[in-house]
Amino acid sequence: MTDRRSDPLSPTRRNLLRASAALAGAAAATPRAAGADTGDNLPPNVPAWMKTQGAPVLSPPYGEPSPFEKTVVRRQRTRTQTQTAASSQTPLQDLHGIITPSGLHFERHHAGVPAIDPAQHRLMLHGMVERPLIFSMDDLARFPSVSRVHFLECSGNGSWAGLGTEATVQQTHGLISCSEWTGVLLSTVLGEAGVKPGAAWVLAEGADASAMSRSIPIGNALDDAILAYAQNGERLRPEQGYPLRLFLPGLEGNMSVKWLRRLKVGDQPFETREETSKYTDLMPDGTARQFTFVMEARSVITFPSGGQRLADRGFVEISGLAWSGRGRITRVDVSTDGGASWRDAVLQAPVMSKCLTRFRCPWTWTGEVARLQSRATDQTGYVQQSKAELVDARGLNSGYHLNAIHEWRLAPDGAVTNEV
Amino acid sequence: MTDRRSDPLSPTRRNLLRASAALAGAAAATPRAAGADTGDNLPPNVPAWMKTQGAPVLSPPYGEPSPFEKTVVRRQRTRTQTQTAASSQTPLQDLHGIITPSGLHFERHHAGVPAIDPAQHRLMLHGMVERPLIFSMDDLARFPSVSRVHFLECSGNGSWAGLGTEATVQQTHGLISCSEWTGVLLSTVLGEAGVKPGAAWVLAEGADASAMSRSIPIGNALDDAILAYAQNGERLRPEQGYPLRLFLPGLEGNMSVKWLRRLKVGDQPFETREETSKYTDLMPDGTARQFTFVMEARSVITFPSGGQRLADRGFVEISGLAWSGRGRITRVDVSTDGGASWRDAVLQAPVMSKCLTRFRCPWTWTGEVARLQSRATDQTGYVQQSKAELVDARGLNSGYHLNAIHEWRLAPDGAVTNEV
Numbered sequence: 001m002t003d004r005r006s007d008p009l010s011p012t013r014r015n016l017l018r019a020s021a022a023l024a025g026a027a028a029a030t031p032r033a034a035g036a037d038t039g040d041n042l043p044p045n046v047p048a049w050m051k052t053q054g055a056p057v058l059s060p061p062y063g064e065p066s067p068f069e070k071t072v073v074r075r076q077r078t079r080t081q082t083q084t085a086a087s088s089q090t091p092l093q094d095l096h097g098i099i100t101p102s103g104l105h106f107e108r109h110h111a112g113v114p115a116i117d118p119a120q121h122r123l124m125l126h127g128m129v130e131r132p133l134i135f136s137m138d139d140l141a142r143f144p145s146v147s148r149v150h151f152l153e154c155s156g157n158g159s160w161a162g163l164g165t166e167a168t169v170q171q172t173h174g175l176i177s178c179s180e181w182t183g184v185l186l187s188t189v190l191g192e193a194g195v196k197p198g199a200a201w202v203l204a205e206g207a208d209a210s211a212m213s214r215s216i217p218i219g220n221a222l223d224d225a226i227l228a229y230a231q232n233g234e235r236l237r238p239e240q241g242y243p244l245r246l247f248l249p250g251l252e253g254n255m256s257v258k259w260l261r262r263l264k265v266g267d268q269p270f271e272t273r274e275e276t277s278k279y280t281d282l283m284p285d286g287t288a289r290q291f292t293f294v295m296e297a298r299s300v301i302t303f304p305s306g307g308q309r310l311a312d313r314g315f316v317e318i319s320g321l322a323w324s325g326r327g328r329i330t331r332v333d334v335s336t337d338g339g340a341s342w343r344d345a346v347l348q349a350p351v352m353s354k355c356l357t358r359f360r361c362p363w364t365w366t367g368e369v370a371r372l373q374s375r376a377t378d379q380t381g382y383v384q385q386s387k388a389e390l391v392d393a394r395g396l397n398s399g400y401h402l403n404a405i406h407e408w409r410l411a412p413d414g415a416v417t418n419e420v
Numbered sequence: 421m422t423d424r425r426s427d428p429l430s431p432t433r434r435n436l437l438r439a440s441a442a443l444a445g446a447a448a449a450t451p452r453a454a455g456a457d458t459g460d461n462l463p464p465n466v467p468a469w470m471k472t473q474g475a476p477v478l479s480p481p482y483g484e485p486s487p488f489e490k491t492v493v494r495r496q497r498t499r500t501q502t503q504t505a506a507s508s509q510t511p512l513q514d515l516h517g518i519i520t521p522s523g524l525h526f527e528r529h530h531a532g533v534p535a536i537d538p539a540q541h542r543l544m545l546h547g548m549v550e551r552p553l554i555f556s557m558d559d560l561a562r563f564p565s566v567s568r569v570h571f572l573e574c575s576g577n578g579s580w581a582g583l584g585t586e587a588t589v590q591q592t593h594g595l596i597s598c599s600e601w602t603g604v605l606l607s608t609v610l611g612e613a614g615v616k617p618g619a620a621w622v623l624a625e626g627a628d629a630s631a632m633s634r635s636i637p638i639g640n641a642l643d644d645a646i647l648a649y650a651q652n653g654e655r656l657r658p659e660q661g662y663p664l665r666l667f668l669p670g671l672e673g674n675m676s677v678k679w680l681r682r683l684k685v686g687d688q689p690f691e692t693r694e695e696t697s698k699y700t701d702l703m704p705d706g707t708a709r710q711f712t713f714v715m716e717a718r719s720v721i722t723f724p725s726g727g728q729r730l731a732d733r734g735f736v737e738i739s740g741l742a743w744s745g746r747g748r749i750t751r752v753d754v755s756t757d758g759g760a761s762w763r764d765a766v767l768q769a770p771v772m773s774k775c776l777t778r779f780r781c782p783w784t785w786t787g788e789v790a791r792l793q794s795r796a797t798d799q800t801g802y803v804q805q806s807k808a809e810l811v812d813a814r815g816l817n818s819g820y821h822l823n824a825i826h827e828w829r830l831a832p833d834g835a836v837t838n839e840v
Contacts, residue, residue: 043544043554043682047536053629054532055658056503061493062485063523066662068538069655073481083476096602096650097567099519103483104654112474116467118488124463134463144737147517147768147778182516209473230516232652234524235489238475242486262463317564348567350770358567 069094074104075170084112085210087154089174092302092321098149098348098356100177102232107239108154108175110274111209114259118235118243121207123227127265130194137243140227143184143192148226148249151178151323151356153295155252155279158402160391165409167418169305172406176323178356181247183228186221186263195222195265203270204246207261214255214279215269216248220293224249224354227260250325250354251293252400254279284395295325297384298403299332299359299376310365310414318345318361324378327353331377334361338371338407339386345374353379370410371419485523494524495590504532505630507574509594512722512741518569518768518776520597522652527659528574528595530694531629534679538655538663541627543647547685550614557663560647563604563612568646568669571598571743571776573715575672575699578822580811585829587838589725592826596743598776601667603648606641606683615642615685623690624666627681634675634699635689636668640713644669644774647680670745670774671713672820674699704815715745717804718823719752719779719796730785730834738765738781744798747773751797754781758791758827759806765794773799790830791839 041047065072074088087108090100107113118137126132157175190202195218202221206212216225228247229236236242241258248256254274269275269291281289299322304310318336322329328351333342345359359374376384387404394401407419461467485492494508507528510520527533538557546552577595610622615638622641626632636645648667649656656662661678668675674694689695689711701709719742724730738756742749748771753762765779779794796804807824814821827839 041537041540042542047540047627047681049534049536049679050627050629050631053502053504054529054534056532057496057506057508057527057529060523061496061508063494063525063657063659065482065654066538066656066658067535068662072654074483076477076481082473084473086477088477088481094655095653096565097600097653099600099653101652101654102485102521103480105483107477109474109477112476114469114474115487116469117461118486120461120467122462138731142731142735142737144782145516145739145780180517180519207467207470209470211470232521233515233517233519234485234492234521235514236486237483238486239483242488259469261467311558311562315562317562319565350772352770360565362564 072104074107075174085110087175089170090177092169092174092300093305093308095302098178098321098358099232100179102179102234102237102240105177105179105237105240106154106175108253109208109239110212113238114208115238116207116243116259121243121261123244123260124262125189125193127203128196128199128267129190129265130196131192133193135189137229140184140229140244143188145182146185146226147180147182149178149180149352150247150249150354151176152247152253152256153323155254155292155295155400160396160399160402162420163418165417165420166307168307169300169302172306172418173300175253176356179231180233181226181228182230183226183247186225186227186246187223189227190221190265198267199265200267201265201269203262203264203266203272204255204257204260205262206241206257207259212254212257212274213270213272214257214274215272215291216246216255217293218265220248220251250295252279252295255293279400281394281400282397284397292401295323296401296403297324297326297329297376297378297382298322299374299384300406301334301372301374301408304372304410304416305408306416306418308416310410310416312414313365313367316363316365318363318372320359320374322357322359322374322376323355324376324382325354326382327379329357329376330379332357332359333375334359335373335375336363336370339373339405342375365410367412369412372408372410373405375405492524494527495594505530507595509590510597512589512594512720513725513728515722518598518741518778519652520599522599522654522657522660525597525599525651525657525660526574526595528673529628529659530632533658534628535658536627536663536679541663541681543664543680544682545609545613546682547623548616548619548687549610549685550616551612553613555609557649560604560609560649560664563608565602566605566646567600567602569598569600569772570667570669570774571596572667572673572676573743575674575712575715575820580816580819580822582840583838585837585840586727588727589720589722592726592838593720595673596776599651600653601646601648602650603646603667606645606647606666607643609647610641610685618687619685620687621685621689623682623684623686623692624675624677624680625682626661626677627679632674632677632694633690633692634677634694635692635711636666636675637713638685640668640671670715672699672715675713699820701814701820702817704817712821715743716821716823717744717746717749717796717798717802718742719794719804720826721754721792721794721828724792724830724836725828726836726838728836730830730836732834733785733787736783736785738783738792740779740794742777742779742794742796743775744796744802745774746802747799749777749796750799752777752779753795754779755793755795756783756790759793759825762795785830787832789832792828792830793825795825
């Protein structure tokens with residue numbers, strides 16, 4: 001993608017030098033006389049940690065983050081009185097690139113996280129198929145597999161009513177994460193069973209205590225749906241459906257049913273609790289939009305973002321994430337003046353379909369108040385809209401499918417706040 | 421890449437059906453009468469874990485793998501009498517896709533893992549530069565950043581003498597891992613300092629108790645070298661150099677100096693301990709090859725691999741990893757008869773430069789003895805060679821840069837062993 005970016009924003013040598021020049025006036029790159037810094041641990045002194053042997057290799061066989069990163073954790077979102085029907089949010093403000101560490105993937109559970117023995121777990125496939133089948137995990141592992149990097153976003157990611165000025169991007173957008181998913185294409189398994197003529201929907205049911213259930217259009221099931229058993233190289237985390245989940249690229253997260261135990265093929269939607277009482281969009285006229293599956297194009301700036309503070313004026317690399325449930329992101333525009341003017345951001349390659357895309361936009365902050373926005377465009381030509389436009393069309397009755405342009409306010413003292 | 425694969429091996433509907441047909445004769449996809457399986461937890465019964473609420477969302481804020489996956493861990497490689505100068509290997513046999521979970525990234529330390537406070541850590545850049553500089557972590561975070569997915573491989577990955585028949589792929593090839601790395605291009609920071617005419621090498625020194633040091637050619641430093649502070653989305657793990665490491669895509673792992681504290685630009689190599697007494701290749705004539713940086717193209721089959729056992733005859737998806745320090749993998753051939761004949765494997769897209777590439781090759785096992793091999797080709801046209809060819813050229817005195825074709829032996833009972 002980088003090749004077709006407009007020259008003024010491409011990371012050419014000329015731009016890097018300009019960025020460096022901006023930095024040169026700040027503390028960042030000011031030469032310091034050796035030893036003039038504070039502390040005995042700074043160059044050219046030998047720091048304390050070079051004077052003793054470090055921790056041995058034996059521990060830990062499965063590693064963890066540095067103790068200095070202990071604040072980088074998921075944040076629980078307390079919407080209900082129970083801890084089992086709840087969610088937690090990914091700390092997007094602390095993350096880099098596009099991969100979400102599996103330990104920080106957002107969660108949304110309807111009855112907590114079941115502890116499932118994979119040796120006992122089974123997937124039943126029945127309904128309008130020639131051959132009803134039951135698969136063990138070993139059975140599924142024998143099928144041809146695929147690995148694809150995709151985002152997963154909860155349809156309830158974001159607040160239509162708006163959050164306070166103190167909100168961080170973890171609070172405003174933290175119900176999205178991105179992983180490399182590996183598993184069997186659902187189309188492969190459906191082909192094995194033989195879908196009968198007239199089949200139009202597939203019921204997916206989870207093995208949690210809520211028996212979380214959704215109806216999936218057969219077109220999506222036969223397209224790129226995955227019976228996923230691995231995430232970021234290893235087997236699924238318990239919170240992500242261990243040992244098996246459905247994964248529907250680009251569609252609202254709850255359809256990617258975790259702890260998948262049953263698929264039933266039918267000729268009409270199954271009208272489960274989660275597609276009648278929940279996960280519908282109540283419109284101003286009192287009707288409800290049902291089966292609003294696709295997560296439309298969206299983006300957000302993660303640096304600088306709410307709760308962060310710029311240390312200094314000068315060069316700032318504005319950075320964020322963009323995604324679309326309809327395919328690839330083709331363009332992200334960034335504004336520092338509340339949408340009055342826009343600049344074309346650089347997209348980190350490779351740009352993948354239905355995947356987070358990291359964008360970056362070099363900027364020189366001269367200390368004025370700034371209103372930072374990003375606007376995504378996807379391969380269908382869809383352009384992310386303002387919240388006012390979305391509210392005009394859909395009202396404020398629904399808690400789902402908010403994908404509006406988001407604004408952070410940068411104050412002269414460097415503080416960044418959420419624009420309500 | 422998939423588009424240009426030859427038709428017989430591409431995952432077309434025709435091939436999937438052929439694969440399914442193979443499976444249909446095996447236990448994998450045999451229809452089972454509902455309830456005929458063992459255990460009350462199997463469909464259509466409601467399993468025990470659906471009858472109670474699961475674990476609440478609050479715990480854990482930073483997630484971990486399922487307790488059922490506790491055997492998927494790094495394996496310590498005990499070559500020395502100390503636990504601080506040692507290594508651990510990635511369990512490639514248990515992994516999927518190309519991303520290595522950060523908790524399972526291989527390790528190689530010379531004096532253990534230092535515990536470094538990022539607020540106190542500094543990087544000093546001096547020598548043949550116009551402006552000697554000292555950077556804090558906050559300083560480095562202000563520079564333009566890049567995120568790239570690359571493998572990292574220890575030059576000592578593999579045994580020239582050969583391991584026993586019981587060896588797993590974790591033992592034979594486990595000193596390689598792959599992550600999304602984020603940081604500042606070293607060229608950006610060198611540009612800031614101003615490299616003086618005649619500069620040809622850069623010394624990189626780590627802040628561990630061994631002051632691990634290597635000389636880097638200025639060409640590599642100005643090409644794609646990264647001052648990396650993040651890995652797979654989050655800040656580096658302690659074992660990977662927290663808070664800062666040098667990352668040199670495609671070059672032998674020890675040059676990507678962890679806990680990076682100093683870069684000194686010079687006009688000749690610094691001849692450190694780790695490039696004179698170690699990390700040189702002793703040839704049959706008694707001379708040593710020095711500065712053998714690039715990790716040449718290599719591949720290995722991870723399934724089926726040593727210690728695994730095929731449950732049944734019929735369809736088998738042979739799967740593995742290929743990589744090259746010189747760029748992209750363009751082709752992987754798979755043999756099931758010890759190299760007498762070869763078939764073109766499918767490469768998982770996107771295929772990235774200096775990055776692990778997952779390959780897959782559908783195969784029907786009829787129960788005979790099989791000798792499984794893979795052979796990688798990279799964008800330079802280099803083709804992975806046999807061990808005999810490598811030994812002819814380089815002898816058996818060196819422990820480094822083994823990249824030979826590897827063979828697993830599949831016995832009629834399904835057992836897979838290492839071919840010595």
